[in-house]
Amino acid sequence: MESHELFEILVRENADMVRAFLLSSVRDPGSAEDLLQEAFLVAWKNLGKYDRKLPFGPWVRGIAGKLVLNHRRKLGRSKVYFCDDEMLGVLDRSFAEFHTLAGDTFDQKLDALRQCLTGLTDHQRASIELHYEHGLHCREISQRLEIGFEAVKKHLQRGRNALLVCMRGKMSVGGVG
Amino acid sequence: MTAHDFFDDTIDESSAPPDLSQDQRQWLAEQRLVHGLLRSMATADAAGREHRVETILESVDAHRSHRRAWGLAAAALLLAGLMGYLLFQGIERLPQAKAMMSQALNHLSSQVDRTYRLTAELHSDSGKQDVVQAFLLTTRPGKKFLLEGQITFDPRSLLRMGCDGEMLWALMSNPAVRWSGPLDRREKIAEFLGKYLDVEFFDLHKVISTLGWYGRVDLRAVQRLPGTRAGEGSVIRVEATCETTDVFRIERAEFLIEEATGLLTYAELSGNPEPGLTWKLSLDYSGEVDPGEDRYRRPW
Numbered sequence: 001m002e003s004h005e006l007f008e009i010l011v012r013e014n015a016d017m018v019r020a021f022l023l024s025s026v027r028d029p030g031s032a033e034d035l036l037q038e039a040f041l042v043a044w045k046n047l048g049k050y051d052r053k054l055p056f057g058p059w060v061r062g063i064a065g066k067l068v069l070n071h072r073r074k075l076g077r078s079k080v081y082f083c084d085d086e087m088l089g090v091l092d093r094s095f096a097e098f099h100t101l102a103g104d105t106f107d108q109k110l111d112a113l114r115q116c117l118t119g120l121t122d123h124q125r126a127s128i129e130l131h132y133e134h135g136l137h138c139r140e141i142s143q144r145l146e147i148g149f150e151a152v153k154k155h156l157q158r159g160r161n162a163l164l165v166c167m168r169g170k171m172s173v174g175g176v177g
Numbered sequence: 178m179t180a181h182d183f184f185d186d187t188i189d190e191s192s193a194p195p196d197l198s199q200d201q202r203q204w205l206a207e208q209r210l211v212h213g214l215l216r217s218m219a220t221a222d223a224a225g226r227e228h229r230v231e232t233i234l235e236s237v238d239a240h241r242s243h244r245r246a247w248g249l250a251a252a253a254l255l256l257a258g259l260m261g262y263l264l265f266q267g268i269e270r271l272p273q274a275k276a277m278m279s280q281a282l283n284h285l286s287s288q289v290d291r292t293y294r295l296t297a298e299l300h301s302d303s304g305k306q307d308v309v310q311a312f313l314l315t316t317r318p319g320k321k322f323l324l325e326g327q328i329t330f331d332p333r334s335l336l337r338m339g340c341d342g343e344m345l346w347a348l349m350s351n352p353a354v355r356w357s358g359p360l361d362r363r364e365k366i367a368e369f370l371g372k373y374l375d376v377e378f379f380d381l382h383k384v385i386s387t388l389g390w391y392g393r394v395d396l397r398a399v400q401r402l403p404g405t406r407a408g409e410g411s412v413i414r415v416e417a418t419c420e421t422t423d424v425f426r427i428e429r430a431e432f433l434i435e436e437a438t439g440l441l442t443y444a445e446l447s448g449n450p451e452p453g454l455t456w457k458l459s460l461d462y463s464g465e466v467d468p469g470e471d472r473y474r475r476p477w
Contacts, residue, residue, distance in 0.1 A: 004241070011233050016217065016226065024213025029220070029283050030276035030439065033229070037273075040233045041240060090206035098210060110218050113211075132219040134318070135286035160211040 003047060010056045011040055016106035017057055018064050021095055025068045025083050035071060039064040057099065061092055100171050116166035124159030127152050232275060272436065274396035274415045278389035280439030281432065285382040290317045290468055293460040295324070297374050302453040308371075312336075314379060315466060320360060321473040322379040336369060339473050345376065346475040357475050375426075378446060378458055385441070388430055393420040402433070410437045426450060 018039055022032040043050070043060045050059055065088040072083065083091075103109040117125060126145055130136040138156075142149045197205070295314040300307050312326030323339040338347040346357035347369050358365060366376050378384060388394050400414040417430040426448050433443040440462070447457040 004237070007237065008230075008234060011230055015230055015233065016221070019229070020213045020217035022213075023216040024209040028280065029216075030272070030280040033279050034273055034276050036229065037233050037236050041236050044237045044240065087202060087206060090202050091209055094206050094210040098214070107221065110214065110221075113214055113218060128215065132215045134288055135283070136288050140288060157208065160208050160215075163211050163215075164207050 007044055007047065010043075010060075013105075014057050014060055015040070017095065017099070018060055020106070021061050021091070022064055022068065024091060025065075025088070026071065031071065035064060035067050039067055042067070058092065058096060061095060065092060097171070098167070101167065102170070112167050112170045113163060116163045116170075119166055120159050120162055121155075123147065123151075124155045124162065127155040128159045131156060228275075271398040271401055272413060274398040274417075275389060277398055277413050277415050277434045277436075277439075278385055278396065278432075281434045281441045282382065282385050282389065282439075284439035285385060285441065286318060288318055288468075290315055290466045290472075292316075292463040292466055294463055295326075296457075296459045296461075297370075298457045298459075299371070300455045300457075310374075313463075314460065315472065316379060316381065317470075317473065318382055320380055321470070322376070323472050324379065337476075338366070338369060339475070340376065340379075341470070341473040341475070344475060348476065355477065374456075374458065381441065381444060381460065384427075384430075384444070384446070385432075388417045388419075388427070394418070395420070401436070404435065404442075406442070409440075409442070410435055412436060412442055 015036065019032065019036050022035050022039075023029070026032040026035060039060055042063050046063075050056070068083060068088065069085070098109065101109040101112050103111060117128070120128065123145065127141055130141045130144060131138075136144065138149055138152045142152045145152070147155075293314045293316070295312040297310045297312070298308065310326065312324050315323045319342045320340055321342050323337070325335075325337050327335060335350040336347065337349075338345075340346070340360060343360055344357055345360050345362065345366065346355070347366065348355045349369065354369075356365065356369075360376075389396065395418045397416050398413050399416050402412050402414060404410050404412055412433045412435050415432045415434060417427075417432075419428050419430075427446045428448040430447070431443075431445040432441060434441055442462045443460065445457065445459045447455065449455050
């Protein structure tokens with residue numbers, strides 16, 4: 001198989017995961033798309049250095065992490081959430097852990113998250129849906145749900161935490177994918 | 178103050194807390210993991226995914242061709258580069274069209290009510306069928322819109338048309354007509370608006386997402402312009418050319434998108450439905466209005 005054909009397979013297998021990694025660190029979705037493209041281009045240019053015995057995902061995620069730090073230095077903090085080398089390292093390990101969920105594709109692994117959403121409290125689920133699916137900010141969510149601003153923040157934080165705990169349960173029960 | 182206070186729900190804070198303990202870093206990374214997964218899940222669709230992969234592979238192909246041709250074209254490139262530098266000194270690199278469309282899409286997703294001055298034009302080469310109509314359009318995500326204006330040159334003939342996300346309705350003053358029906362009966366709207374103005378165009382979110390991620394559309398960021406409104410930053414002009422007329426009969430489109438925020442300040446859609454006939458729809462952003470779901474509901 002030619003390098004280019006192999007690379008296309010690797011892009012298809014890993015683009016969604018790298019994009020989620022970037023969306024966890026980069027505020028602006030347009031910049032995340034640009035960085036995604038750049039990460040794979042850098043990976044292509046350095047394909048000769050990639051050790052094919054190791055998984056490709058963590059390698060390209062490492063490239064994406066360096067680009068995020070660069071991006072934050074260039075454009076300032078308004079475009080990128082707080083991150084440094086150490087934070088990106090912890091985040092990378094969290095993504096590696098997510099990768100152990102059952103499922104061949106990233107979308108199939110997301111099924112665990114979809115299932116876990118059903119286990120949230122009503123307020124947690126509503127806050128998460130309004131924020132992520134409808135793009136509402138905390139203030140708007142608090143008006144919509146008629147609860148306090150701080151309560152919305154807590155519902156979102158606790159909701160995300162509950163989702164992680166639920167997904168971890170599936171990692172141990174569902175086995176390694 | 179803990180990391181929990183710094184990094185709230187929308188993760189708006191970007192400054193580093195003074196001292197993050199290992200536990201706080203772990204907590205923050207876990208919040209970010211789920212945040213990234215939820216953002217990814219909310220914007221995942223097959224067409225978008227395929228377009229993303231194609232864009233990556235195209236950039237790789239461009240790099241490969243570039244390397245292959247480099248030996249032969251080095252001198253020409255150097256010359257062109259020098260000429261380009263001399264001619265376009267000071268012009269900065271434009272962002273990618275796709276990235277701008279993505280920003281615009283993100284901005285349009287927020288649950289606010291926006292108004293646009295909408296102009297619909299129909300021109301024929303002979304000049305016999307020329308029509309220009311002007312409306313005020315108010316929209317909100319979720320297929321909610323209110324269109325108000327004169328349907329013909331008769332000043333008594335006022336049209337109000339709206340949709341609350343499910344029900345479409347229209348109210349005309351002269352002749353006095355009122356109609357309502359489910360959204361999927363939008364062909365009925367042709368009786369009010371003519372066959373070239375479709376309610377699909379009022380859902381800018383859908384227009385942008387379709388043109389931005391549909392495979393047979395050539396998208397280009399062509400120009401950076403200074404903002405023309407108070408407080409408006411630079412805008413990027415994005416042009417789209419459709420290979421087919423599958424996308425709501427649109428053949429060409431042009432968008433002005435504020436670079437820093439993704440605000441869509443202007444959209445122009447056009448096509449040639451018949452030889453010698455051109456339709457054009459332009460939407461000029463007027464601003465946000467007070468939130469109110471009532472305006473979209475059927476008034477009777």
